[in-house]
Amino acid sequence: MARKKTNRIILEDLLVIDAGAKGKSVAKAADGRVVFINNAVPGDVATIQTTKKRKAYFEGTAISFSKLSDKRVAPTCEHFGTCGGCKWQHMGYEHQLFYKQKEVENNLKRLGKIEIPELTPIKAAQEQYFYRNKMEFSFSDNKWLTLDQIKSEEVIANKNALGFHIPGMWDKILDLNKCHLQQDPSNAIRDFVKMKAQELEIPFYNVRNQSGVLRTLMIRTASTNQIMVLVQLFEDTDKRVALFEALKEQFPEITSLLYVINNKGNDTIYDQDVLHYAGEDHIMEEMEGLTFKINAKSFYQTNSEQAYELYKITRDFAGLTGEELVYDLYTGTGTIAQFVAKNAKKVIGVESVPDAITAAKENAKRNGITNTEFYVGDMKAVFNEDFVNTHGEADVVITDPPRDGMHKDVVQQLINLNAAKIVYVSCNSATQARDLALLDETYKVTRVQPVDMFPQTFHVENVVLLERR
Template structure:
């Protein structure tokens, strides 16, 4: 094996100035042009680092100490922040986080999209950047003879027992702790992934942010839940007003959380929540945006960019449970939604019915296959909205958009890098990117969403 040519060696201790942050929130220090990535530091800070790993073009180091700090630094309020991998930016002020996310979007628009002149607006952040998540799911295990429930330690499967998570809704914390206590009191053993023994694997809590409805989900290895009636009573007593208690069975030796069998132990199969004036039914396995406050901001911007007058035909690619589709349907003539997950399409149809929306149709399948079929049937969209996964749009879908030539494309993105790549493809095919609006859906983490609007030349 060829030796890695780097200007540093393993375990070197160096004094450096940090110059940048990666999209993963790691600080960058360069030694003779060779980048070292370091957790816990911020741009313009100086300090000592110790080299821990070397690759061909970059390496990693750990922070030993800081000599100079910047005003954007703050003390992380979470007691397990250094161990838990759930958040990456608690050591940075919220204003600093928004600036970092703006720079991330601006940089990819310059570097990948090659569009330095397209306006990128300041990030739309939250008034309160804590306690925003309406869903929590945590693994359950055994430590020192006691049941523990919490997030995995960074780069491990060791569970950090925690009583609260500062980005989860307070009632999610309560549900998880009470379910853990009730299971312990009733002799339900936690899952041991090495031996594939035990019963309870994960606990999930879902909260209707606007309605206050609460769901507890017990993910178990076995269909049999020991002392089931006592557990149901125990959870109902411990969590007053709980709407739904659900069991999901996952018998497989896998890292996938859910199994195929789901049954309601108490109450309703779903809880309800609203975003704006649209109501949604949310089951244990429904995909539903975890930050409903910012979802309304994000979809409001998508709706604004669609410029609907009531006469337009709209296609929503990657429509999920119809969240954006139903917003659009209230202002459009017709909306067609496509999504690869059949269960999500069933949810979308039910949500349309729940809201009395009759001008939205949904079909399960690959967007790049279903949309051309619609085109052959004579469906001519004025607007196409895409909200793809992190990998961005399928190339065949982008070509379909170019072939169909809608007047406007609204691109909702959870990954600035693939957004910039796809905008470049659409620009090369005859579209003009008008503007990009980043939205902070996940404060305290490195993730940033963005909405872009393109018009046909």
């Protein structure tokens, strides 16, 4: 049954039947239209207030429940439902895994329209919380207030916040009490920085006015127990030294203390100079005896334990014997390239970010790996016929593109190359399916292995082995 309410529609007692893309659950309205719901779990029966109406679907929010799903669990985090992360924290982990695997299978079959073998069960994470090795928090002098706070007559003098952006509110920051994503001492460092900054009266940033001093706080941890802290400032202050000295004294385990002075409109640091204050300018990650230098701008999989599982699957799918020439496309800092190098004759990595290639070369040298080469450039421009003529025809290609997948020119060059195997690692099975469809005439998908890198979220990694038909 539906009735009008303030230009929105109320859909009563809908059974939530599935979990869809981007963490939304799925129901069907009485008229047959799909309803995407942002706060329900499959098995719930809920009344939905729509927020968007389209010809084929609604989007909405559950405003009441007449029945709660047996797939529900009590969220661990007090910030669940307000913070933009961990959108599946109210769903049991075994059910999260089920829907992630289902999404991969649906995308490959329905979007890619390709024949695939039966999926190997998704590789579950051993740690369902405190698994991230990198977190970024934002400062604000105008924190997000709850509805109760807004309605109350209480005067909130201190509006400083250090936490996450509220979804859909670019200028509002949720002030965190405790985050369950990064291991200790992450929460303690964040809380101390906030407390000490207020004690020193260092202004928090105001994104609307482009004013203040403290912008962001990044904390990186490693399996080697090293810790990096980077504070981003809108402008420098003579109180910065006092803040950093207090941080050093309180947390002697910090091995890299860095800062950035960034007075441009956005928070990205990739075009900024990273300034060294104390300790090293990097931390070290370790995997199977290999060490990787991680600087402030380095990309490294944010779940170290599951990254190891992902790389083992990739190496297994490649099936290397020691005689193969391997191309590693979108190599980043060369982590996968070096991880498989001992099983290959030679590995050639290609990446568009110059700093990443510099790090890849340094890491290979440090690890005593002599059978890797790394080249920088835009993939669709570098990976061409001349590149193949120069470096040889690869026996195996490993490709790990960004969420947008591979450019059609790169896919065509893979078809032209005609390597015996392609191992396709993806963080977005929808764009992966699109690329697999283009490769389908030449290659057959023979193995599929989803990997859960991010428990409590809807994100899923997927590894596919393609073999030449």
